[in-house]
Amino acid sequence: MYLNNVIYPFLFIIATSFTFTSGAEIPEEFLKSNHSNNWAVLVDTSRFWFNYRHVANVLSIYRSVKRLGIPDSQIILMISDDMACNPRNPRPATIFNNAHEQINVYGDDVEVDYRGYEVSVENFVRLLTGRVPPDTPRSKRLLTDEGSNILIYLTGHGGDGFLKFQDSEEITSQELADALEQMWQKRRYNEIFFIIDTCQASSMYEKFYSPNILATASSLVGEDSLSHHVDSAIGVYIIDRYTYYVLEFLENVHPNSKRSMSEFLAVCPKSACLSTVGVRRDLFKRNPDKVPITDFFGSVRPVIITTDPINILDTPKRKKKPENKTKVPEKREYLPQFPMHLVQNARTG
């Protein structure tokens, strides 16, 4: 029996997508997903105090995906400027996404993985394609595999066919499309949900040609994405319209809710956004009506619930393999910290 219910405190979870057994039933309203893990890449590409709203945008999404269950280790957060500590901020160490200032999206536990000048086109493309320098820490790597569903959210200042990074460089839509194709060929994703909130945002996904990508944008080519309102206590435009309504929607989504992706795609009608939200469905194989929103925003994986007790004290017996027995355990030793043999050779030679 399948349930998406997590009310019962004692559940025995076997978390894998490949364990659909013959007894499994798919709820009729949703399609089966193949993904085994969820990742999120959230990027704010613009700096400067007057772009406060972009930081608020990206932190709003961060807050939502984190609340819906993607752990910090699987969220790559790129923020170009430190608004919370900007000397102009009359509310130090906070970032709000609403003039009522009820939700401090900066929160207590924001883990910014790429910050300041680290947010560059090169780092972004390297992150996506996995071609990072070998000494890159795990927190700055997108360690996805062929079972990963990735949410990519970009915000900043864009134009027709490009997205500006930090007033100094830009990524073109073709470069982005090629990067995603590389990801596909390197089997770095199962499905991607691509959201972009910039001016003329839809131009960024028009060049995509890799499979399994669902893309949405806050505005069509030729349109501007507008900010939602001003917080006159802080003195800045505090959030963009599209993300404002996205956040409003996501705040009512819970890990067990049955909202579908098509609801998300219709979240900001033109009357609210003042720009037309663009959607690209042709690369995506599933019907968005039947894809739960938690496939991308949450970390909810297929769950098998069993009512039969399992005795966990009784450790399952493993098959004893004869070859393991005979095998001599590998001898481990520390590597020398300094390659002394080279020096000795040099001295003798």
Add this chain to the structure above:
Amino acid sequence: MGLLSDPEYGSVKWVRVLKRVHGPLCFLCYLGALVWFFMLGNKEFNNETYFSENALLPGLVTNEFNGEHSAKQFYNEFMQELEDKYNDVEEIPVPWLVGKMSQLHLEVYTHNFTLNYPLGQGQVYKGTNVYGILRAPRTSSLEALVVSAPFRALESHQKGTGAGIALMLAFAKFARPQKYWAKDIIFLITEHEQLGMQAWLEAYHGLHNDAETFHTSLGSFWKPGIPSLDLSSFMPGFEWAGGDYKKCLDPGTLKGRSGSIQAAINLEFDTPKIKYIEVKIEGLNGQLPNLDLVNLVHKLCVKSGIHHSFRNSYSWIRGRNKMDDWMNGFWTMFDMVVSQIDGVPDGNHGLFHRFGIEAVTLEGRGPADAAGPAPRAHSLSTANFYRLGVALEAILRSLNNLLERFHQSYFFYLLAATNRFISIGQYMPSLCLLCVAMLIRALSLWVSIQQDGDEETDKQDTKTKSPKIDKDSDSEVPGDEKVEEVKPRRKSVKDDSSMSVVNIGANYLLVHLIGYAVMNSPIILSQIGARYNKPSEVSVYYGLIAVSIVLTIVTPFLPRVLRKGRITYEELSLVNILLLIELSTVCLSVGMQNFPLGLAIAVVYTPLALMCSVVVKGGGKGRALYLFFRRVLCLLVHPLLAVSLCMILFSRVLFPEEGILDMISRGSDAAMQATMFSIVDSMIYGNWLFNLTTAVILPIWILFWQILTIKVEAP
């Protein structure tokens, strides 16, 4: 396209057309320039102002200013203090200001400066500025904003600034505990009007008084001690005041500094009960603050509910029809142009501009202001400290958001209203048309002397038909003669048609050297005057008049001194061409920096330049009359005479009831003052007007005069 030196081109079509139409064409250009300038006031020809700088975020933040009560208190206390202790002396109340600023927990410093008056008997003036720095709480002191107010004594003939100082202190009190400042704020009170401000700015930017002159003190690699031209070696026994290259203004040193100044707001409020704010922008040498700052101030005045104006454009007056708007726009623009010609800043903000700091002055005006009555000003609601404070807060919080210096918007513009502007691309054509008229005239002169030359050579060697040989003989023969002529310095001239470029060049150079000498003469003149106990303004003014008269009489004979024998038609024509080119270049290059000055020079001198031509001997009565007219016109536009005449006319306008003699004496007094001011401004602040007039315009005038007074044989 043929070369201009190609002998064949005399027959080319455009040359013939040019010769026929250049007169009307030049006239059309001149007319076109004036019409273009007139049209700029129309809405179709100018643009609405807009913000280019994203970072300003004007007026987004809620105003929290709550210092109305303390402002009133400061105002009353300040007035009381002045009446009690400073009623008779023109001194800045340093202890009171320092005390108040210290109570507000600002970093308070005083700054002393000295002026050694450059002319006359060496008077020394001293002054003190007081300033307090509010350090930005959460960042390093790398950038700063300035809020300044000039101090004016009670008995000063100008409007007081007590309310401005009180407002500044109240704002400092309000701003001190706020935690959002990203730049330091310097609260500055200066003494002696612009002098104090200039001294403070120089001291702030580390300039000292041992730099050569003010003109070279910014960005110069000249260091004191490097040997340069020592004038005293030419005339031993005469003490040269300028010999030791000390600047007359000793800015002293500052005890406390902040970072690089991004913008400055200067406050001139007499009383809090003003009707409207006049936003003053014109700076030294016609420099203007970035248009973004001007827009910002106007916009935030609107938002704070304060009426504001710029010259003839009043925010509460809206034109009834298009014609009204046009006239209003034109007069606003014209007023701005006229006031910028002299390059004197109309407030303390004007001195900031040359240091790359954008600054404006906010002047509070009542219904019956000295600057002239504003329409319907009586019916306006009266402002108070609260509204002024809110406006100041909004402006400074917006400036606080700046990330870079102002650079996005225009630096060269004219304003046709508080919210309409004319960019450099729109107003330059009018100046360019004037210069084009002069250049067309120069081209047509060049074409005609070339062709005359061709005709002569044709007559001389009629045998040679080939144009190539013709050209060779044309270029070689006079060249050879010239070399012969110059090297042995023969006194007689063999060939009348030959041109001595060296001769003309020597004359040209000498005239410019005379101009340079006149530029440096005021110090000598004032010293000579001081020997006879004359005030320096009298000695300088009458000295300059004497110099002008001498030059007017002597310079027509200058070419003869340099050359034995008659000067030829071609030579003088060449001078005329060079002169036209020089004048148009000067107008354009000056106009790039200070458009009103360039335009004024061009408008005044273009008619003369177009009418001026080489005078040929003989001719009928009509010709003589025309010549007389041209000479009178030339005399009238002599720089000194023009200034005096303008002042006389101006005094006629101001005091129409006076008689002719009174008018002349008042006008010449005013001209004397104006001359003196321009000289002193040039020495202290680095105003160009005097230097430009004497070193460039005067030589040009002399050359015109030479051309009009020397009669030559017809070619």
